[in-house]
Amino acid sequence: MTIRIETDIRLPARSRLTAVISTAVTRLQRSRRPALYAAKRRRSAWFDSANGAQGTASDPTPRVPSPPHKHERRTVAPVCGSLLLAAAHICTAQTTADLSRTQARAVTGGETVKPALRNPTLYGKARCNDGTPFTFFIQKGYESTRQSKEWVIYLKGGVFCDDDAFLCSERARNLTTTAPQADGFLFDWQRQGILSDDPAQNPDFYKANHVYAAYCSSDYWAGSTNNRRPSSGDPVKGWYFSGRTNINAMLDVLMSSFGLTDSSDTNVIWAGGSAGSFGAQLTANQAAKHLPNTFAGGRLRLLKDAGWMPDWNDPSHRMGDSTQSDREMYRDAFAFWGATVDPACKSALADPMDCVLSPGWYDFYKSRGWPIFIQSSATDSAYMTAHGFDDSTPPAEVDAWVDTVQTSMAHVDWLFSSSDATHTIFDDDGGWSSGPMGNTLREVVGRFANGGSPERVTFGERWDACNCGTERIQRVAGIPLSIHDEPLEGAVGRTCAFPETTAKHTVGADHAAAVRSVRRSMLASRECAAPAGCNDRSLSTGFTIVARATDTAVIRDCG
Numbered sequence: 375m376t377i378r379i380e381t382d383i384r385l386p387a388r389s390r391l392t393a394v395i396s397t398a399v400t401r402l403q404r405s406r407r408p409a410l411y412a413a414k415r416r417r418s419a420w421f422d423s424a425n426g427a428q429g430t431a432s433d434p435t436p437r438v439p440s441p442p443h444k445h446e447r448r449t450v451a452p453v454c455g456s457l458l459l460a461a462a463h464i465c466t467a468q469t470t471a472d473l474s475r476t477q478a479r480a481v482t483g484g485e486t487v488k489p490a491l492r493n494p495t496l497y498g499k500a501r502c503n504d505g506t507p508f509t510f511f512i513q514k515g516y517e518s519t520r521q522s523k524e525w526v527i528y529l530k531g532g533v534f535c536d537d538d539a540f541l542c543s544e545r546a547r548n549l550t551t552t553a554p555q556a557d558g559f560l561f562d563w564q565r566q567g568i569l570s571d572d573p574a575q576n577p578d579f580y581k582a583n584h585v586y587a588a589y590c591s592s593d594y595w596a597g598s599t600n601n602r603r604p605s606s607g608d609p610v611k612g613w614y615f616s617g618r619t620n621i622n623a624m625l626d627v628l629m630s631s632f633g634l635t636d637s638s639d640t641n642v643i644w645a646g647g648s649a650g651s652f653g654a655q656l657t658a659n660q661a662a663k664h665l666p667n668t669f670a671g672g673r674l675r676l677l678k679d680a681g682w683m684p685d686w687n688d689p690s691h692r693m694g695d696s697t698q699s700d701r702e703m704y705r706d707a708f709a710f711w712g713a714t715v716d717p718a719c720k721s722a723l724a725d726p727m728d729c730v731l732s733p734g735w736y737d738f739y740k741s742r743g744w745p746i747f748i749q750s751s752a753t754d755s756a757y758m759t760a761h762g763f764d765d766s767t768p769p770a771e772v773d774a775w776v777d778t779v780q781t782s783m784a785h786v787d788w789l790f791s792s793s794d795a796t797h798t799i800f801d802d803d804g805g806w807s808s809g810p811m812g813n814t815l816r817e818v819v820g821r822f823a824n825g826g827s828p829e830r831v832t833f834g835e836r837w838d839a840c841n842c843g844t845e846r847i848q849r850v851a852g853i854p855l856s857i858h859d860e861p862l863e864g865a866v867g868r869t870c871a872f873p874e875t876t877a878k879h880t881v882g883a884d885h886a887a888a889v890r891s892v893r894r895s896m897l898a899s900r901e902c903a904a905p906a907g908c909n910d911r912s913l914s915t916g917f918t919i920v921a922r923a924t925d926t927a928v929i930r931d932c933g
Contacts, residue, residue: 432565432801433530434484434511435553435588484513484563486555489623492631499600500623502590503542503613506552508620510587512632513563513571517581523639524582526568527628527661528801529621530589531648531680533760535607536707539694542607545592550607553588567799567806568645568677568819575803578820579643583633586801587624587650591617592711595646595653599712615711621657625664636665641673643823647798648756651681655735658744659716675745675823679800682750683757684782685731690771691761701727718742733782740787747788747822749815752776752834755795786830788822790815793834809833 489497490507500508515522532549535542542550555561569584570576591597592607597615605613628634634642644661646654658676662669687699696703704727708714715729719738728734739746753776763772783789790809799805799815806816813831821829 432528432563432567432569432586434486434555434561434563434586435509435548483560484511486511486553486557486559486561487624487627488552488557489627491557492627496626497623499616500620501614501616502552503545503550503592503605503607503615505602505614506590507557508588508590508616508623509553509555510585510624511553511563512586512628513565513584514632515571515581515583521633522581522583523635523637523641524579525585525634525640525642526579526582527585527587527642527644528569529587529595529646529650529653529657531646531650531653531798532589532592533649533756534594534707535592535605536703536710537606538698538706538710539692539696539703539760541695542592542605542613545607548590549592550590550613552590565801566803567801568643568816569801570803570806575806576816578816578823582643585624585628587620589650589653591615591620593617593713594649594656594711595621596656596708596713596715597711598714603710603712615713617653617711618657618660618714621653621660625661629664634665636667638667638671640665640668641675641823642668643675643677645677645679645800646681647679647800648681651678651798652683652730654678655681655739656715656730658739659718669743672743672745672825675747676739677747677749677800677819679749680751680754680756680796680798682732682748682754682779682783683730684778685734686761686775686778688761688771688774691763691775693760701725701731704730733785736786745788745822746786747790747819748783748786749790749799750779750783751792751794751796752779752832753793753795754779754797756797758795787828788818789830789832790818791830791832 486509488507488509489500502508515524532546533540535545563584565571565584565586566575568576568579569586571580571584573580589595591614593615595617597617597619600614600616600619602608602612602614607613625634629636634640642661642665644654644658646652654676655678661674665674668674683700685701687701692698693700693703698706708726708730714720715726719729719735720726722738723729723734725734729738736746736748753772758772758775761775763775783791792808796805796808799808807814809815809818809831810833813829818829818831
């Protein structure tokens with residue numbers, strides 16, 4: 375049997391050998407158990423976030439229990455004829471042309487990177503809970519023959535542990551240790567969502583450089599110590615909580631070895647899902663420090679995928695096994711990890727936990743000039759389950775949660791929020807294409823990344839109260855209000871009267887003003903009601919209406 379293997383000549387000889395042997399063994403196993411790798415990945419929103427064992431659609435690391443990963447495959451020209459020859463460092467005499475072809479192939483696939491192994495002196499402390507090396511994966515993007523200046527950096531999630539709300543001893547192993555792939559291992563990365571290289575599925579970011587950081591520090595990426603700390607995960611030696619060190623190492627290596635620059639044409643999406651969303655928020659200052667010009671130019675953008683946590687305090691619905699309010703639970707967790715928040719945020723806000731909970735951190739980062747996009751469901755499956763909500767929970771208690779979430783989101787500029795019990799959806803094709811026609815997540819994020827005007831896309835049963843009157847206006851007045859309706863030629867300047875109301879509006883750039891006026895009238899007459907979180911902005915946005923200054927003359931058949 376001939377083993378077809380490729381490794382990257384930029385790596386040290388020992389790392390190349392390790393990668394070759396790891397790849398060969400995996401492929402031998404696959405050849406004997408092909409059915410094992412034919413199963414489709416399935417997502418379970420809560421299991422995915424609660425213990426991280428399942429991973430996400432774009433996650434290169436395996437589930438738990440973990441057979442050799444299905445993505446560990448690559449069809450390349452043979453480099454060595456057998457595993458024994460490779461192990462003996464034979465077949466290393468390649469021509470210059472051969473080396474160039476090997477390097478070219480290397481950058482078209484995903485690459486496994488463990489900074490602590492590449493430079494132990496600089497990055498030896500970039501490690502997981504158990505002390506093994508932190509891992510990230512990268513696939514370079516190209517525009518023609520030039521490496522792309524667009525970057526999508528996504529931090530993986532998987533909740534946290536603090537031996538209070540969640541025991542470290544019950545943590546899934548793949549969230550506490552290094553990824554099974556060897557440093558330098560090259561593979562065919564089956565990415566989805568915002569990390570997809572399919573132009574039809576991901577038109578705005580398919581050419582970007584894609585980075586996926588494996589979460590193995592259990593600390594929301596915020597741990598700031600380099601010594602072992604007491605933990606039930608290892609009662610004898612303790613655990614490392616080195617999330618911030620891992621972020622710094624990743625950014626350093628991306629800039630020194632993979633083409634990330636702080637130039638005037640660099641654009642970076644700094645994102646994360648679930649715990650990774652908190653991580654992106656909490657380490658945004660580190661990204662800005664590495665890329666000051668990109669940040670100053672408004673080209674370093676923060677995307678949070680299911681990481682919006684209000685200041686919740688209900689004794690009947692605590693986080694996990696905690697008996698404290700979320701604020702105090704997080705305070706103790708940060709002490710447990712030796713974690714820190716952005717020093718500037720800490721100085722600006724009354725309580726450091728305001729830099730964790732929403733909307734305190736949002737207001738601060740917005741004031742600092744950060745472009746911020748929030749994706750978070752009003753009934754987030756993971757966060758509600760973590761707080762003890764289930765099918766038996768009284769409706770009034772569910773309503774209290776939803777109202778708290780919606781109220782805290784009332785002044786978010788860029789928002790995508792459904793009433794579905796979803797969680798992370800950025801790195802999954804299904805989630806990435808979800809939402810109302812013309813306002814799917816990928817379309818709205820694309821407009822955000824391209825400097826569009828703020829949009830709030832809220833939809834579903836739990837948001838319908840905020841969208842008071844939309845269907846009634848359409849039904850009674852016969853006026854299509856969707857931004858997808860074609861403009862009525864010559865309509866600009868015409869005055870439209872809505873039946874059963876006294877509201878009038880001249881068709882023009884701000885058609886949302888008409889909708890807002892009608893809804894206020896309907897609210898005043900008690901034809902419908904809106905929860906406390908519905909403000910003027912909420913009244914002009916929703917399932918069928920998105921207020922954008924660029925949409926003109928979209929009301930037709932009026933007057």
